[in-house]
Amino acid sequence: MAFQLAPVPQPISVWNQFLARQTETLILREKVLSLSGDSFDITLQNGQPILKVQGKVMSISGRKSVYDMAGTHLFDIVKEHLHIHATYAAVDPNGRKMLEVKSSFALLGSKATATFTNASNGATESLKMKGNWFDSAADIVDERTGFVVGRIDRKLLSGRDLLFGQQTYALTVAPNVDLALMVAMCICMDEKNNENKGGIF
Template identity: 90%
Template sequence: MAVQLAPVQHPLGIWNQFLARQTETLVLREKVMSLTGDSFDIKMANGQPIFKIQGKVMSISGRKSVYDMGGNHLFDIVKEHLHIHATYAAVDPSGRKLLEVKSSFALLGSKATATFTNASNHAQESLQMKGNWFDSAADIVDLKTGFVVGRIDRKLLSGRDLLFGQQTYALTVAPNVDLALMVAMCICMDEKNNEGKGGLLGF
């Protein structure tokens, strides 16, 4: 049975054109025959593609570029240096920081906090992702309200995924929450958890 999340009261995100109208589930996976694993598509649960991610494999910063299906460059994910804790950011094509995701210590599982300016009211927002990133699931919680605005499920493996050594997982997003924002958080979290050993998404 599909997970249903309660809608948030006010729009929450950076890109208003990608606000979920209902509970939406996105499927993130590597391209099956990509030799370098440097790009992948993000699709809706019904198979409709919504975003395309391209990674620069030889880039020192590990930069990943995110596009909509019209080819519009939305943002890049980059690692920020000179931080005590692993920190990643989403920056627009002009280099302006839109989102910062900072990891922190958790006794069990993974934990990271994302901060950004909400496009709908210009308020500073904080979302926290916590859970067992590698094993099963993680929740994304709005720290102002305590509501779960997103949920990650990593147990959507098929025989085809296993055959090609790939990983697939679902990202469920609450109504009125920015799909692109949630995808950016997932990419940042995946990068942090796979530093130095090849990312889940092939980087």
């Protein structure tokens, strides 16, 4: 069902404890009838839960809080205002910005760039994500090396995964890449596109 991505030469991470040891496919599934706003369950392809995302009702910034399975609050995803292009950030519980995702114009689909400080070497990293409306897929590419570090693809999902019209994404992550970072990028893109027509695709 899933495909393999080549390992990246150097770790790409914000949260080192979530580095993928092999190609991993995550399933991001929006909870049906969630009372707290857009909330997601995030599992490995085998069904093992890995992260929880809870939306905040009546939040002006559309805040979503991300937790590990022990209940530790990792970060919040918030919309930043006063930008020309839609911009989202992941901020830690102390309010420190860990990641910024800025959208830009694309003729077909969605395009966004994420910038962050790599926890493994302190370098500023830039990942570019571009989605294709017709293929219902998006690649996440390391701008420095050209490596595909992640891929969002709804075609990997079965009809069972797409019941009730909730947003469901398959997110494949390359070895040596931070799973939580890729999840944060996916949710930022989902937020941006929900403003337009509902969902990344």
